[in-house]
Amino acid sequence: MLTGRAFKFGDNISTDHIIPGRLAHLRSNLPELAKHVMEDADPTFASRVKAGDFIVAGNNFGLGSSREHAPLVIKMAGVRAILAKSVARIFFRNAINLGLPVLICNTALIDDGDELEVDLAAGTVKDATNGNQLTFSKIPEVMLRILDEGGLIPYIKKYGDFKV
Amino acid sequence: MGKTLAEKILSQKSGSEARAGDIVIAKVDLVFAQDTTGPLTVRQFQTSGFERLANPPKTALFLDHAAPSPNYGLSNDHKLLRQFARQTGCLIYDVGNGICHQIVAESLAKPGDVIIGADSHTVTAGGLGAFATGMGSTDTAIALGLGKTWFQVPKSIMIVVSGNFPEGVGAKDLILHLIGQIGADGATYQALEFSGDTVDNMTMSPRLTIANMAVEAGAKAGLFAADKTTQDYLASLGRGNHYQSLFPDTDAIYEQTINIDVANLEPTVSQPHTVDNIALARELKGAKIQQVFIGTCTNGRLEDLAVAANILKGKKCHPETRLIVAPASRQIMLAAIKAGYIQTLIEAGAVVLPPGCGPCIGLHQGVLGDGESCLSTANRNFKGRMGNPNAFIYLGSPATAAATAITGEITDPREVM
Ligand code: SF4
Numbered sequence: 096m097l098t099g100r101a102f103k104f105g106d107n108i109s110t111d112h113i114i115p116g117r118l119a120h121l122r123s124n125l126p127e128l129a130k131h132v133m134e135d136a137d138p139t140f141a142s143r144v145k146a147g148d149f150i151v152a153g154n155n156f157g158l159g160s161s162r163e164h165a166p167l168v169i170k171m172a173g174v175r176a177i178l179a180k181s182v183a184r185i186f187f188r189n190a191i192n193l194g195l196p197v198l199i200c201n202t203a204l205i206d207d208g209d210e211l212e213v214d215l216a217a218g219t220v221k222d223a224t225n226g227n228q229l230t231f232s233k234i235p236e237v238m239l240r241i242l243d244e245g246g247l248i249p250y251i252k253k254y255g256d257f258k259v
Numbered sequence: 260m261g262k263t264l265a266e267k268i269l270s271q272k273s274g275s276e277a278r279a280g281d282i283v284i285a286k287v288d289l290v291f292a293q294d295t296t297g298p299l300t301v302r303q304f305q306t307s308g309f310e311r312l313a314n315p316p317k318t319a320l321f322l323d324h325a326a327p328s329p330n331y332g333l334s335n336d337h338k339l340l341r342q343f344a345r346q347t348g349c350l351i352y353d354v355g356n357g358i359c360h361q362i363v364a365e366s367l368a369k370p371g372d373v374i375i376g377a378d379s380h381t382v383t384a385g386g387l388g389a390f391a392t393g394m395g396s397t398d399t400a401i402a403l404g405l406g407k408t409w410f411q412v413p414k415s416i417m418i419v420v421s422g423n424f425p426e427g428v429g430a431k432d433l434i435l436h437l438i439g440q441i442g443a444d445g446a447t448y449q450a451l452e453f454s455g456d457t458v459d460n461m462t463m464s465p466r467l468t469i470a471n472m473a474v475e476a477g478a479k480a481g482l483f484a485a486d487k488t489t490q491d492y493l494a495s496l497g498r499g500n501h502y503q504s505l506f507p508d509t510d511a512i513y514e515q516t517i518n519i520d521v522a523n524l525e526p527t528v529s530q531p532h533t534v535d536n537i538a539l540a541r542e543l544k545g546a547k548i549q550q551v552f553i554g555t556c557t558n559g560r561l562e563d564l565a566v567a568a569n570i571l572k573g574k575k576c577h578p579e580t581r582l583i584v585a586p587a588s589r590q591i592m593l594a595a596i597k598a599g600y601i602q603t604l605i606e607a608g609a610v611v612l613p614p615g616c617g618p619c620i621g622l623h624q625g626v627l628g629d630g631e632s633c634l635s636t637a638n639r640n641f642k643g644r645m646g647n648p649n650a651f652i653y654l655g656s657p658a659t660a661a662a663t664a665i666t667g668e669i670t671d672p673r674e675v676m
Binding site: 107109111112115116117119120121122123124134135154155158159160161162163164166167181183184185188189192193235236237246247248251252256257259 | 282283284295296298299303306307308324325329330331332333335336339376377378379381393394395396397398401404405407408409411443444447448477479533620621622626639641642643644646647648
């Protein structure tokens with residue numbers, strides 16, 4: 096069971112909002128880069144987020160560039176999972192490859208700052224602040240296995256190949 | 260039951276009956292990364308414990324996003340990629356060669372290929388009938404080592420395009436119109452497949468423009484059949500032997516079919532800050548523009564520079580509007596010099612940059628000031644995209660861009676043609 100606070104965002108949060116291209120010179124200096132997480136969506140996010148918190152977004156989270164630095168800095172900020180109504184394809188794969196769960200559910204039922212309890216195994220989210228109970232959609236088996244191993248690199252190290 | 264282009268290619272490369280929804284493991288014909296995603300790709304490759312590339316001559320690195328490098332952080336990333344290329348024997352296209360997607364189209368992609376790139380606009384090669392898609396650095400790193408990757412075979416949406424483009428209207432207006440219609444997530448997890456008499460009559464350049472922007476509707480691929488045009492294009496580059504014809508089956512199953520008659524289209528523009536926020540250029544008359552940018556993997560090809568040069572010939576840019584032009588590749592730069600387009604553009608007041616991404620992602624060479632607006636021929640206008648979250652980006656065709664450079668405000672190109 097994961098517990099933490101919800102940081103709510105709207106629809107169409109792009110990888111440029113999460114970590115813009117202008118900071119590309121910091122991409123080989125991840126601790127510095129991570130200080131700018133979500134900067135163009137909410138400049139106060141980096142200073143307020145705590146280990147264990149959740150990003151809760153609307154539709155099409157993570158659209159745009161393929162930069163894996165986007166889920167990487169979110170993970171480095173301590174975010175335990177991303178909850179969204181829908182998520183862009185490349186971002187989805189990237190997050191899972193880094194071992195960061197992305198859960199598709201009706202996030203309209205969650206408010207900013209709510210305390211959440213996420214049960215990955217059961218596929219449920221409980222909003223402890225307003226009492227709402229949500230279920231999230233199943234993700235493909237291959238992604239679940241990658242997630243189980245903590246990401247694609249540990250998965251490949253263990254199996255040496257894709258197992259589908 | 261017949262197959263879509265995506266199903267055909269993924270069946271062939273996975274050695275299985277690949278149907279929409281299936282998970283398959285497919286051999287990749289080309290894997291590439293560029294200078295802002297490559298360093299993490301290299302590190303993930305090393306962390307994974309791989310000692311060699313699965314296929315060095317089918318692996319490519321491109322120094323194009325920061326070319327030449329504006330600061331030492333990026334210079335060190337370039338060094339890292341050059342060193343990796345020396346060690347592994349992969350291809351490297353150094354500063355000045357141009358944008359990865361353009362070079363992939365010119366020199367590397369062939370119909371029926373599976374191509375993955377650590378860049379979302381890898382979809383561009385779909386214009387040649389390759390199943391090409393963007394991935395992150397870790398997926399790319401594993402494909403470098405294994406020579407294959409997994410895919411969920413996408414459902415496909417068929418876009419049937421018919422009619423003749425009115426004067427001043429082209430492929431960019433068509434794809435902006437389509438994205439406006441289906442939305443920035445209208446094709447998420449799916450492939451877009453383009454057909455119809457307009458597509459049959461299109462040269463490769465507009466096909467690449469359209470395929471390039473498929474990802475702006477969330478699509479995994481933007482695919483065109485490989486036909487006579489594809490054959491002629493490859494032959495013109497001395498790669499005629501790489502041609503194979505590739506068409507979807509007539510009884511293939513599509514998630515939906517969308518018909519567009521281009522005779523009804525008008526010059527179209529995306530407004531800040533999402534690509535699907537479209538309007539007609541004439542509806543935005545009066546919107547002041549401080550910078551016009553013509554270039555990128557979307558519209559930095561010879562035909563695009565020709566359109567701009569024809570409109571700007573003998574004219575001058577508006578005194579309060581700067582015009583930046585970046586050809587997409589060295590080949591295009593040379594051809595544009597030979598055709599006189601570069602001279603025309605410079606005489607009109609343009610700054611011409613070396614082949615590469617130019618100011619597209621806000622690293623250098625045209626970062627916007629607070630409150631400034633840019634009309635760009637690129638594919639993305641997200642907040643902060645061009646280096647400043649307090650600036651505004653509009654997207655349009657090369658014709659709209661050239662017309663806007665003359666008047667200093669968003670202008671329907673038919674007004675100045
Ligand atoms: S031109 Fe722009 S969109 Fe194309 S690859 Fe370069 S940065 Fe990306």
